[in-house]
Amino acid sequence: xxxxxxxxxxxxxxxxxxxxxxxxxxxxxxxxxxxxxxxxxxxxxxxxxxxxxxxxxxxxxxxxxxxxxxxxxxxxxxxxxxxxxxxxxxxxxxxxxxxxxxxxxxxxxxxxxxxxxxxxxxxxxxxxxxxxxxxxxxxxxxxxxxxxxxxxxxxxxxxxxxxxxxxxxxxxxxxxxxxxxxxxxxxxxxxxxxxxxxxxxxxxxxxxxxxxxxxxxxxxxxxxxxxxxxxxxxxxxxxxxxxxxxxxxxxxxxxxxxxxxxxxxxxxxxxxxxxxxxxxxxxxxxxxxxxxxxxxxxxxxxxxxxxxxxxxxxxxxxxxxxxxxxxxxxxxxxxxxxxxxxxxxxxxxxxxxxxxxxxxxxxxxxxxxxxxxxxxxxxxxxxxxxxxxxxxxxxxxxxxxxxxxxxxxxxxxxxxxxxxxxxxxxxxxxxxxxxxxxxxxxxxxxxxxxxxxxxxxxxxxxxxxxxxxxxxxxxxxxxxxxxxxxxxxxxxxxxxxxxxxxxxxxxxxxxxxxxxxxxxxxxxxxxxxxxxxxxxxxxxxxxxxxxxxxxxxxxxxxxxxxxxxxxxxxxxxxxxxxxxxxxxxxxxxxxxxxxxxxxxxxxxxxxxxxxxxxxxxxxxxxxxxxxxxxxxxxxxxxxxxxxxxxxxxxxxxxxxxxxxxxxxxxxxxx
Numbered sequence: 001x002x003x004x005x006x007x008x009x010x011x012x013x014x015x016x017x018x019x020x021x022x023x024x025x026x027x028x029x030x031x032x033x034x035x036x037x038x039x040x041x042x043x044x045x046x047x048x049x050x051x052x053x054x055x056x057x058x059x060x061x062x063x064x065x066x067x068x069x070x071x072x073x074x075x076x077x078x079x080x081x082x083x084x085x086x087x088x089x090x091x092x093x094x095x096x097x098x099x100x101x102x103x104x105x106x107x108x109x110x111x112x113x114x115x116x117x118x119x120x121x122x123x124x125x126x127x128x129x130x131x132x133x134x135x136x137x138x139x140x141x142x143x144x145x146x147x148x149x150x151x152x153x154x155x156x157x158x159x160x161x162x163x164x165x166x167x168x169x170x171x172x173x174x175x176x177x178x179x180x181x182x183x184x185x186x187x188x189x190x191x192x193x194x195x196x197x198x199x200x201x202x203x204x205x206x207x208x209x210x211x212x213x214x215x216x217x218x219x220x221x222x223x224x225x226x227x228x229x230x231x232x233x234x235x236x237x238x239x240x241x242x243x244x245x246x247x248x249x250x251x252x253x254x255x256x257x258x259x260x261x262x263x264x265x266x267x268x269x270x271x272x273x274x275x276x277x278x279x280x281x282x283x284x285x286x287x288x289x290x291x292x293x294x295x296x297x298x299x300x301x302x303x304x305x306x307x308x309x310x311x312x313x314x315x316x317x318x319x320x321x322x323x324x325x326x327x328x329x330x331x332x333x334x335x336x337x338x339x340x341x342x343x344x345x346x347x348x349x350x351x352x353x354x355x356x357x358x359x360x361x362x363x364x365x366x367x368x369x370x371x372x373x374x375x376x377x378x379x380x381x382x383x384x385x386x387x388x389x390x391x392x393x394x395x396x397x398x399x400x401x402x403x404x405x406x407x408x409x410x411x412x413x414x415x416x417x418x419x420x421x422x423x424x425x426x427x428x429x430x431x432x433x434x435x436x437x438x439x440x441x442x443x444x445x446x447x448x449x450x451x452x453x454x455x456x457x458x459x460x461x462x463x464x465x466x467x468x469x470x471x472x473x474x475x476x477x478x479x480x481x482x483x484x485x486x487x488x489x490x491x492x493x494x495x496x497x498x499x500x501x502x503x504x505x506x507x508x509x510x511x512x513x514x515x516x517x518x519x520x521x522x523x524x525x526x527x528x529x530x531x532x533x534x535x536x537x538x539x540x541x542x543x544x545x546x547x548x549x550x551x552x553x554x555x556x557x558x559x560x561x562x563x564x565x566x567x568x569x570x571x572x573x574x575x576x577x578x579x580x581x582x583x584x585x586x587x588x589x590x591x592x593x594x595x596x597x598x599x600x601x602x603x604x605x606x607x608x609x610x611x612x613x614x615x616x617x618x619x620x621x622x623x624x625x626x627x628x629x630x631x632x633x634x635x636x637x638x639x640x641x642x643x644x645x646x647x648x649x650x651x652x653x654x655x656x657x658x659x660x661x662x663x664x665x666x667x668x669x670x
Contacts, residue, residue: 010060014087015211018105024058029069030101041155043135043392086210093203100203103195114479116167119468120160122587128189131166133391141463149495165440169479177222181205183411215575223480223566227446230430237552239264239545240517245272247295261538264545267312279352282523288325303381312383320355336365339398346397360415362400373423390416390439413439417447450483458490458499467602471587477568487520499528509642510600513592558593577614595650599643609637617648622665638669
């Protein structure tokens with residue numbers, strides 16, 4: 001680390017790279033005060049910030065590795081140290097400022113990625129990103145009719161930046177990562193050509209930066225800091241998880257139907273295990289996390305029977321408890337629920353029903369809910385679950401730890417992940433049991449065994465439909481979340497959006513090349529296409545699951561890499577082709593590991609697809625035809641044959657050739 005000061009300019013360097021550029025005309029640090037107004041409606045937040053002051057700290061005095069930035073009585077002491085190949089910037093403020101800005105040097109051509117899960121744009125440059133966990137919205141595009149109606153009726157349209165999983169961490173094409181150690185509301189503004197301005201509702205404890213030689217080294221270094229999740233259970237790679245409901249008799253019929261069509265099934269995900277709650281939104285769940293004996297009688301014995309067939313049973317849980325039911329009443333009696341300002345239980349509106357929120361800042365409540373997971377789920381033999389929600393914490397509640405809820409809001413998904421993680425770890429089930437989460441924050445890398453992209457609309461819209469799960473996976477992966485996937489077919493059916501067979505089939509073929517495969521019936525199953533009503537799709541599922549199973553040796557190697565180095569399974573092309581400028585702007589194609597390239601079909605009625613191939617020799621998976629890289633090629637893509645290529649020089653070449661031999665595209669489709 002080096003600090004250079006000349007005349008009115010001060011520069012901070014790390015590994016010979018310019019990090020901070022400060023002058024009295026363009027200061028790098030600002031402090032101030034502000035008052036916010038936060039409106040909250042069913043997980044959707046509208047934030048208004050009234051900035052009362054923004055004070056530029058124009059004066060800078062250097063004392064070895066510390067710089068004092070000041071303006072009259074306003075002062076920050078900024079200390080720079082190097083720890084484990086990272087530049088650590090610690091900031092000590094003279095006053096309790098509740099608004100803070102810092103500018104980091106940027107270059108015009110620089111691109112940045114990350115900031116949690118970003119579903120609209122993979123490259124974040126030239127846009128500003130508020131970081132606040134929430135429902136992402138339905139549509140997420142102010143120009144779309146879906147978003148218009150969602151805003152009109154439910155205040156729930158969202159925008160390009162709204163996300164379940166915000167994180168003040170990003171990766172730059174200048175081969176560095178940056179992380180701010182705070183859960184406060186933040187805005188990461190990447191619009192300026194010369195600097196990145198980061199804004200926070202508190203002075204962060206510290207900010208860290210690390211430069212590395214390669215992007216893979218960068219991810220390894222970042223995940224060494226964030227820590228990495230346990231390996232995925234091996235059974236996930238033996239087939240697909242069927243997301244089905246209706247009670248044990250019904251789901252066993254779906255299983256039997258799938259197996260008769262030669263579909264390889266690794267698990268049954270029955271989210272209605274605790275019961276059903278019908279609302280105007282659709283078919284929802286009964287949020288009292290005990291077995292519905294009416295729907296799933298003798299569940300423990302039934303799970304044992306499924307285990308003998310190598311079929312895992314999966315369920316659902318969230319950190320909310322349905323009002324006046326047994327778990328709610330027990331938690332209320334023991335003081336385990338979040339309170340309102342009148343010291344009464346805070347009841348959150350979920351749309352025609354109300355719930356209490358388990359206070360995860362209360363050690364006793366945290367322990368109690370962890371035991372609920374162990375006793376009511378793990379002890380039954382359940383091998384996985386959706387650990388839903390985490391983004392709803394209201395800012396006007398009172399928490400056991402006494403902290404301001406708006407400063408705890410972004411940490412809530414991490415506490416929820418940690419609760420699940422400890423339940424699995426303490427029962428010695430890491431790597432054997434898994435769960436998947438949509439909400440996240442810094443710490444999810446360690447505590448969430450896997451992610452899923454949340455509730456996409458059942459359509460082809462770029463910002464919230466099938467396409468959006470690709471930048472979502474790439475953005476979370478590059479900051480240390482190696483395992484993610486999405487609901488096959490999407491979830492949200494509102495405002496005229498109805499899932500079609502074509503959409504389901506395209507989603508199915510894409511998810512072969514993700515961490516694992518899982519279907520979902522959606523919020524309105526009867527109105528939407530379901531695989532069990534279509535012979536052709538069942539046959540497609542069979543072929544896709546056999547391809548997935550044939551890829552198992554390759555996938556297990558990717559899981560080993562994720563565990564050892566933090567590499568994501570779904571990778572941006574530039575991770576392996578950093579000298580190819582074209583790869584930095586691709587957000588709808590990706591590498592599955594190093595050796596497979598896929599550009600999923602994300603538009604309806606598409607018969608051919610253009611695919612950019614980087615510098616390598618590539619083999620088309622379905623024809624065996626060879627292509628040289630550094631060019632865009634056009635290939636046929638009938639349903640069941642998404643544009644997939646593998647590296648001709650891959651050590652897994654024989655495995656891939658076997659898949660090609662079994663799945664040769666018919667002559668008329670080539």
